[in-house]
Amino acid sequence: MKLNVFDTDTEVLAGLALYFAECAEAAIEARDQFVVALSGGSSPKRLHELLVAEYRDRIEWDKVYFFLGDERDVPITDAQSNYLMAKQTLFDPLNIEPSHVFPVQTNLGAEEAAKQYTASLIDFFDGKQACFDLIILGLGDNSHTASLFPHTTVLQDETASVQALYIDEVKMNRITFTAPLINNAHHIAFLVYGQGKAEAVKHILEDERNIEEYPAQLIQSKDVQWFLDQPAASRLQNK
Numbered sequence: 001m002k003l004n005v006f007d008t009d010t011e012v013l014a015g016l017a018l019y020f021a022e023c024a025e026a027a028i029e030a031r032d033q034f035v036v037a038l039s040g041g042s043s044p045k046r047l048h049e050l051l052v053a054e055y056r057d058r059i060e061w062d063k064v065y066f067f068l069g070d071e072r073d074v075p076i077t078d079a080q081s082n083y084l085m086a087k088q089t090l091f092d093p094l095n096i097e098p099s100h101v102f103p104v105q106t107n108l109g110a111e112e113a114a115k116q117y118t119a120s121l122i123d124f125f126d127g128k129q130a131c132f133d134l135i136i137l138g139l140g141d142n143s144h145t146a147s148l149f150p151h152t153t154v155l156q157d158e159t160a161s162v163q164a165l166y167i168d169e170v171k172m173n174r175i176t177f178t179a180p181l182i183n184n185a186h187h188i189a190f191l192v193y194g195q196g197k198a199e200a201v202k203h204i205l206e207d208e209r210n211i212e213e214y215p216a217q218l219i220q221s222k223d224v225q226w227f228l229d230q231p232a233a234s235r236l237q238n239k
């Protein structure tokens with residue numbers, strides 16, 4: 001695990017955009033493709049906008065394939081849709097080929113959508129376990145990541161798959177990658193900025209292991225990078 005702490009959120013976003021480009025270049029060099037799972041929520045919007053503004057000509061976007069690490073059980077035209085946010089801020093501005101984008105088919109209903117997404121991963125990775133080149137994650141102030149919320153059954157799921165579950169905290173169904181699926185990635189990058197996340201960051205990085213309370217502690221892999229601004233890192237003893 002590597003901490004990248006920057007003075008400001010603008011610098012965090014620039015740091016992660018560069019890391020995204022480096023991961024993309026390495027994957028394309030090695031496998032002629034870059035397979036990334038994007039995070040939902042609001043933080044990634046500015047990252048997407050920066051990639052469009054600064055990396056349009058540096059990354060071979062026609063070799064990039066996009067999945068979503070989690071999705072809300074809403075139509076893909078709904079303002080809460082993670083896919084819609086990525087479409088508006090990244091896919092459309094970069095004219096990404098629709099066949100390179102894999103939205104969660106929430107029109108099928110949450111359970112069926114999760115099954116279908118799991119099947120599309122198996123198909124995309126030729127029957128082998130899904131191994132993303134990069135998975136970008138956010139962190140909720142309650143220490144959730146993707147849609148791995150505190151005290152939910154999906155936290156105990158040891159399958160590398162996509163699951164659907166009702167999340168009482170947000171009063172909606174969510175479709176989410178499980179921790180084992182996330183942890184199988186080559187690279188994982190948390191994008192966390194703002195004072196409001198400081199407590200959660202400390203819980204995840206420095207408190208005793210308690211995955212029911214702090215689900216993002218489940219994310220352990222060969223390369224987990226945290227991109228933080230000073231406010232989000234302000235409760236850490238070791239940074």
Ligand SMILES: O=C(O)[C@H](O)[C@@H](O)[C@H](O)[C@H](O)COP(=O)(O)O
Pocket residue numbers: 039040041042043044070071072082137138139140141144145146147
């Ligand atoms: O669907 C979602 O909401 C996300 O995947 C979720 O895990 C998000 O990353 C965190 O809740 C942080 O959200 P913000 O970036 O909006 O703070």
